Amino acid sequence: MSLFWRQLRLELVKLFARKRTYIGFGAFFLVELLILSLLQLRPAQRAFARLLETNGFLFEQYFSGLTLAFLMMTNTIFFLSSLYLSLIAGDMVAKEAEDGTLRMILCRPVSRWRVLLVKYLACIVYTAALMVFIVATSLLGGIAYKGMGGLFVYAPLQGVFGLFDAGPGLVRFLVAGGLLCLVMTTISTLGFMFSCFNMKPAAATILTLSILFIDMVVQIIPYFESIRGWLLTFHMSSWVLVFQPRIPWWKIAESLVYLAAFNLSFLIIAGWHFTRRDFKS
Amino acid sequence: MIRIEHLSKRFGKRLAVDDLSLEIPEGSLYALLGHNGAGKSTTIGMMLGQVLPDAGRVLIDGHDVQEKRAEALSATGAIFETPSFYDYLSGRRNLEIFCSYSRPVSGAEMDEAIHLVGLDKRIGDPVRVYSHGMRQRLALAQALLPRPKVLILDEPSEGLDPEGIHEMRELIRRLHDDFQLTVLICSHLLAEIEQICPQVAILRGGKLLFHGEWKSAEPECANLEAFYLKTVRKGRE
Numbered sequence: 001m002s003l004f005w006r007q008l009r010l011e012l013v014k015l016f017a018r019k020r021t022y023i024g025f026g027a028f029f030l031v032e033l034l035i036l037s038l039l040q041l042r043p044a045q046r047a048f049a050r051l052l053e054t055n056g057f058l059f060e061q062y063f064s065g066l067t068l069a070f071l072m073m074t075n076t077i078f079f080l081s082s083l084y085l086s087l088i089a090g091d092m093v094a095k096e097a098e099d100g101t102l103r104m105i106l107c108r109p110v111s112r113w114r115v116l117l118v119k120y121l122a123c124i125v126y127t128a129a130l131m132v133f134i135v136a137t138s139l140l141g142g143i144a145y146k147g148m149g150g151l152f153v154y155a156p157l158q159g160v161f162g163l164f165d166a167g168p169g170l171v172r173f174l175v176a177g178g179l180l181c182l183v184m185t186t187i188s189t190l191g192f193m194f195s196c197f198n199m200k201p202a203a204a205t206i207l208t209l210s211i212l213f214i215d216m217v218v219q220i221i222p223y224f225e226s227i228r229g230w231l232l233t234f235h236m237s238s239w240v241l242v243f244q245p246r247i248p249w250w251k252i253a254e255s256l257v258y259l260a261a262f263n264l265s266f267l268i269i270a271g272w273h274f275t276r277r278d279f280k281s
Numbered sequence: 282m283i284r285i286e287h288l289s290k291r292f293g294k295r296l297a298v299d300d301l302s303l304e305i306p307e308g309s310l311y312a313l314l315g316h317n318g319a320g321k322s323t324t325i326g327m328m329l330g331q332v333l334p335d336a337g338r339v340l341i342d343g344h345d346v347q348e349k350r351a352e353a354l355s356a357t358g359a360i361f362e363t364p365s366f367y368d369y370l371s372g373r374r375n376l377e378i379f380c381s382y383s384r385p386v387s388g389a390e391m392d393e394a395i396h397l398v399g400l401d402k403r404i405g406d407p408v409r410v411y412s413h414g415m416r417q418r419l420a421l422a423q424a425l426l427p428r429p430k431v432l433i434l435d436e437p438s439e440g441l442d443p444e445g446i447h448e449m450r451e452l453i454r455r456l457h458d459d460f461q462l463t464v465l466i467c468s469h470l471l472a473e474i475e476q477i478c479p480q481v482a483i484l485r486g487g488k489l490l491f492h493g494e495w496k497s498a499e500p501e502c503a504n505l506e507a508f509y510l511k512t513v514r515k516g517r518e
Contacts, residue, residue: 007382
């Protein structure tokens, strides 16, 4: 077992020693700052105030650090997470196969399943690290700028309209952050699966992004409402349900089970292919 | 030590290796020769479990590479034509990574291998600043770290300057003599092989044309090149 942890530790060393691993962190931070700046513009604040005041709530009370943190987090994730997670996940196996380092590992007395598992876990650790980074920086950024304050969440697609005082708001925010780490593993697992096929790293990334894009478009087209329950992005957005006044835990749990099933299926397909393919120079 | 039984591999319509059977005795210095596309690298790939055979099997130290991979490869070290490394990491870190997939290696053991290939002073540098010769030596160090009984070298002298070729040759000889390793070399450099390996196997179109001691097979051939060309021409007819 200790050899397994050693392999995982060195896999993480490999991953986090590469400069490109940090591009995602840098990009997320910049986008958060951009969103924070955009939210200072008058038109943005007016629209925000209108939404709150037509529902009988005070703009000053809810245009707060927590609300800004939520807006920074959701927008950054929406715009960038799929891109960077699929970029790193798409690289995990395909890049090493392309560079030839995978051949050097596969001539060792280790099963291909073990190699795959070590790489997958490293990919999941990266996903969690990136999500924790986004949650932490948006929270710290929001609080540093506006203080804590109440939390206002409006997510029409998920039917969420939530208002919370500072304490409960912070707890909900952190729970949502934890769920985000879980649901985002599906993007990484999908990218990782394509990475195990005989294709270039860029192709694995593009395929992952294409599937997520199609999945998201199908989700918002009314004709396909009946199949929403089978869509990845539908279940991936379940973390937002934490902001409903009464948290629908069973719905969240159902989505997590669906995502776990998707992840497991992707991983089995990846393993099936990886253990049967030839690695040549 | 290495036993290949009726090994075949097809890529699409092309038959890369065709019913190949070969035995490489323990402690021998053996070469696998052939033109480009003769099936040498595919054979080595199948020996190391990287390429999956369509038929046949490879046994290393009595263990089937496909069925008992861990046992078969635990005593095998290998280097490839263009050894690949994590260029942004140091030589030592690269060795640690590759060794982690074999068995735990002590610092002293690692230092010994590094010293053997003469990389003591540069092992802490990132691999991206290594010359081709240094990369080959690092590749050899990683191949030696499982403490192998079998060493499989695919074009070990490829791209090296004359001094580097000489050093590599001496190193291979030393490893064979000092550690009684079974060494299988795959190379195009016939003059080089002539100086190292008394036994050869010649492949053409995936088929085995000859195996054994080339000097005793055709004593009238002045050198390995003459013997190789004669064998290949005969095979073509």
